[in-house]
Amino acid sequence: MESVRATNPTQIASMRVAEVVGAEGALSGASGVRTRGHLAGARAPAPDVTTKTGTAQRSRPGCPLPAVVVNPSNVKDLAKLQIQITGVCAELGWAPPLWLETTVEDPGGGQARVALASGADVVLACGGDGTIRHVARVLAGSGTALGLVPSGTGNLLARNLSIGLNDPAGATRIALSGKNRAVDVGRVFIDDRAEEQVFMVMAGVGFDAAVMAGAPHESKSRFGSLAYFVSGVRALRGPRASITLAVDGRIVPPHHVRTVVVGNCGKLLAGLVLMPAAKVDDGLLDVVSIGPRNIFGWLAVTARVLTRRCRGHRIVQHWQGRTVIISAESPQLAQLDGDPVGEVQGLRMQVDPGALLVRV
Known part of the structure; x- marks a missing residue:
């Protein structure tokens, strides 16, 4: 079954979510995708399954279709959130949203594929940076925009894009x-x-x-974010590791560090900025290596972060480039957007560059 995007709001290929999951299962592993229809009391019938050349009417013919990929473990009141988002959709003239919940087995990628195959005009990711990462992986290069409804702990992408936190309705308006x-x-x-x-x-290795890894769900x-602070204090006394870097083919000789972080953007929690030169759309990756030997070294690191200085210190070093290779002498813990990926x-x-469209 062919996967399509909605380019004409009045005429789209559609299919039941269960059928989409079955058709796309070999590619996406989406057999565990959970879906919800419209709200009780306002439920619209599912669209008829048609051939890939046929047409089907939305619950509101002519209205653009939003899809919501939501991580239920990050939401205290899922029903309330669905009411809020559906209300904004109706207010702005959009069709009721296709509601797709993540699972442990499928944290967002399969749901994003279902959204694309169903012809969604925008896909809202409701979760933390990990959920957004899985959705973005599928949407990148598709031409379908990603909307952010931050509900995680760090929500760093939303912070770097100045999208407000703790306001699902406001974030939905921006997305639509x-x-x-x-x-x-x-x-x-x-x-x-x-x-x-x-x-x-x-993405980072080391500290x-x-x-x-020390701040589980x-x-x-x-x-909340205090979990990161507690975990950080526990990890301060960890060993340094021998790391070799290559940035755009320029090799940085092996040096002992506590951590190497590669960033697409630079803002952390509490207004701290780890990579002052980083921009989310500059076509570059920013790299920082941090190599304190003791608590006094960590104090120097803290001072560098607070003053946002990028150059001139042997403990904190910065680079920029389009390609980055990190090689560790021994296995090191690694993470991608806050998701631990084990030792590498x-x-x-x-x-x-510019591969993903985000609504701002």
């Missing part, structure tokens, strides 16, 4: 009526694994990844 901004996507291969991954915010749900010895990264 904002302008498209073409942003870069970081593409990465881990060790000798064949599957390409992406990141929208930052950075240890902090993420249960801790973040209970303590090599990351091969490159920027894909």
Whole structure:
């Protein structure tokens, strides 16, 4: 069955979500995708399945179709959120949203494929940076825009794009009526694994990844961003590692560091900026290596971050480039947009300029 995007609001190919999942299963592994129809009391009939050349009417003929990929584990009141988003859709003249919930087995990619195959005109990602990363991986290069409804702990991509937090209705309005901004996507291969991954915010090895691994979902749900602080304190005394970098083919000799972070954007929590020169649409990846030996070194690192200085310190070093290779002498913990990916010895990264449209 052919996958299509809605380019004509009045005439689209459509299919039931269950049929889409079955048709796309071999590609996306989306057999575990959970879907919800419209709200109780306002439920519209599912569109008839047609051939790939046929047509079907939306519940509101002529209205653009939004899809919502939501991580239910990040939302306290899922029914309330659905009411809010559906209300904004009706207010702005959009069809009731296609509602797609992530699962542990499929954290967003399969749902994004279902959204594209169903002809969604925009796909809203409701979750944290990890959920957004999985959705963005599918939408990158598709021409279909991503809308952000941040509901995670860090929400760093939303912060870097100045999209408000704790306001689902406001974020939905931006997703449905904002302008498209073409942003870069970081593409990465881990060790000798064949599957390409992406990141929208930052990828890191060492201390950075240890902090993420030490703040599991249960801790973040209970303590919020404080979970990262507690995990960071625990990880401060970890060992340094021998790392070799190559930035645009320029090799940086092996040096001992606590962490190397590659960023598509530079803003952290609490207004801190790790990479002052980073821009989400500059066609470059920013790299920072941090190599303190002791607590006094960490104080120097903190001072550099607070003053946003990029040059002139042996403990904190910065580079920019289109390709980055990280090689570790021994296995190191790694993370992509806050998602731990286990121990690795090599990351091969490159920027894909302007590959993803985001509503801002």
